[in-house]
Amino acid sequence: MKSKEKYLPLLLFSCVALGIIIGGMLNFPKRSLSKQNASKAKIEKLIDFINDEYVDDVNSDSIVDLTVNSILANLDPHSVYIPPSEQSSEAELMKGDFVGIGVNFYMFNDTVTIVKPLENGPAEKAGILAGDRILYADKDKLFGRKLPTDSLFNKLKGEEGSKVLLTIYRKSSNKKLKIPVIRDVVPIKSVDAYLKLNATTGYIKINRFAESTYDEFRVGLEQLKKQGMKTLVIDLRDNGGGYLEKAVEIADELLKDKELIVFTKNKRGEINKTFATEEGIFESGRVFVLIDENSASASEILAGAIQDNDRGTIVGRRSFGKGLVQREMDFEDGSAVRLTTSRYYTPSGRSIQKPYVKGQGEEYNHDYEARFENGELYAKSKIKVADSLKFKTKKGRIVYGGGGIVPDIFVPLEVKKGEESLAYILSSGLVSHFVFEQLDKNRAPFKGLRFEAFLTKMQNDQSTVSKFESYLKEAGLEMSLANNKPLVKKFLTAEYARQLFGEDQYYQIILKDDAMLKAVLK
Known part of the structure; x- marks a missing residue:
């Protein structure tokens, strides 16, 4: 039975903030947590007491996870525990x-549905098409089971060169097909596009x-x-960060010899x-960097290096404000903790970390709402800056x-x-899902179109925006799109182009009349 999750604006803001926290990983050497101390011995002994003496059976792993999360919740918002399933x-x-x-x-509809096979990827080479449903991977049933995403991925992943037999239902021809696919290395691009x-x-x-970001950028x-x-x-809009050294390598391509990045x-004062x-x-050459309220961490390192060295112009809105550096430390069960070990500073000496109260990550993550409310x-006049931090x-x-x-x-x-x-709705999966479902109903009008x-x-289509408005209402988001119709139409058209043609065509549309690019090209 068809079902859609109900999305609320507050949930969208929280998801964006969570993405930034996850995206804020910085690459420092990993180390193992092995040091014994009294506190650790106390926790281990408590787990033993529960395992040996507690009246009911308890999953001790879940207790440990709760303990670790509780400890980290009382530090900063970016010190996080990563369970093995996510790591x-x-x-x-x-x-x-x-x-x-x-x-x-x-x-x-409870079925693994192909939005688009990746260009030149194993599935495309094997003949998998957009709209195909994967019913089985070898003998594993994938439909009607509400499998979690990580389980689905595990069914489709494997060793390089290994074969998986996919049982496909192709709606366009109303046929069930068996298609063997040879697994291969699939790139996950971090540079979406480069163009003139x-x-x-x-x-x-x-x-x-x-x-791979620096190599792609180069x-x-x-x-x-x-x-x-x-x-x-x-x-760098909506770029939540990642590895510090990749931002540094990109900055190095733009800055002169010996300029501080x-x-x-x-905590020991070591610099x-x-x-x-x-x-x-x-x-x-001239350089412009585009940022917004979702640009964080490594994005801010690159933007700060360009701004403080007067190398280029920063365009957009105030960035997220993450100036904490994490080190990843692994546990033996495959989980890890990313612990804040230092702060980073831009060349002028400023920390761009926004304020936070230990143990109050919820308020920190909802900073978006405060930015909406204060205008x-x-x-720009509404941006609060501290005169003491010049x-x-x-x-x-x-x-x-x-x-x-x-x-x-x-x-x-x-x-x-x-x-x-x-x-946030326009940059969420809702747009992609809506466009896919529209195409899935009838791809014929687009077949063979240049x-x-x-x-x-698409320019002559007068119904797309109203259909999307109805789709949002069905998903629990009742809002009028009349005031933003041209913007919504652009995003929908761009997503149609991505699913029908590819990323280059998507960006040809999405960048047209883009407000930040207008400011640059002016």
């Missing part, structure tokens, strides 16, 4: 690839800082330079400074610490005031 998937995400069949899917905005302006969109930078780029726009300081080298290949997302850039410009990177050029939120939750004809068709 492996997060490691793959930050590694930049995994071994699998290469599909985007989601559970539609005009004859001399290049654009690179980075969605996170993973192991490829894009070299290609754009060959095409005559004189101005570079780096888009970032420094860290631990570790990182400087640019002479190896950069874009040290003289900060619509006017710092100077290389050329003497005043910048502020204590809560994110304040842009040089402010660009307000595009949705109308009072309807801020729409911005991109230009597709654009004309």
Whole structure:
């Protein structure tokens, strides 16, 4: 039976904040937790008492997890416990690839449904199509079971070169097919796109800082330079962070030899400074960095290095404000804890960590609501800065610490005031699911269309936005889209383009009339 989760704006804000916390991993050497002390012995003894003497059977692993989470909850918001079930998937995400069949899917009517096979991936090569339902992977039933996502992934992953026999239901032909797929390495791109905005302006969109990010960025930078780029726009909107050193490597391509990129300081007062080298290949062209309220951690390191060295212009809205560095420490069961071990500072000496109260992570994560309420997302004058935290850039410009990177050029939120939750709906999975379900009903009108004809068709379509409004209402989100109709239409058209054509066509649409890019190109 078809079901949809009810999404509330508050839940959306919380999910974004959680994504930033998860995305805020910084790459420091791992170490094992093995030191014995009295407190640890007390906890171990309590677990033994419960296992041996407690009247009912208890899962001691769940008790330990609760204990660890309770301890970390009384530290800072970014010190977190990662259970074994999540650790492996997060490691793959930050590694930049995994071994699998290469599909985007989601559970539609309790069935694993292919939104789109990845281009040149194993599934596409085997003949899997968008809209196909996976009924079985070998003999494992995948439909009607409400399997958790990690279980589904495990059914489709495997050793490189191994074969999985997929039983497919193809709705378009009303046939059941058996298709063997050879698993292979599937890249997880962290650079979504690099392209020319005009004859001399290049654009690179980075969605996170993973192991492969610098290499992907370097490829894009070299290609754009060959095409005559004189101005570079780096888009870090909605980038929750990742590995610090990848942000540093990218900054090094843009900064001159011996310019300070970032420094860290631990509880013992030890300072570790990182400087640019002479190896950069874009040290003289113009640079713009786009940020918003979801740009965090490594994104803020890159933006801060550019701003404090007066290397370029920061455009957008105040960033998230995460200036804490985590070290990952592994437990023997495959779980890990990411513990805050130091703070990082931009070249001018400012910490951009926003205030927090230990043990009150909920308020910290709902900082978005405060920004909505105080009008900060619509006017730069509403941004609260501490006059006591003034710092100077290389050329003497005043910048502020204590809560994110304040842009040089402010660009307000595009949705109308009072309807801020729409911005998060448009960037959520709701848009993707809606478009897929519309295509799944009838793909025939789009079959064989060239991109230009597709654009004309979508431009003439007057019903898409109203259908999406009804879809939101069915999902429990009753809101009028009339005030933001052009913006909603753009996002829907872009998602149709992504599912029918690919990422390049998506960005051709989504970047057209983009408010921040207008500010850059002006």
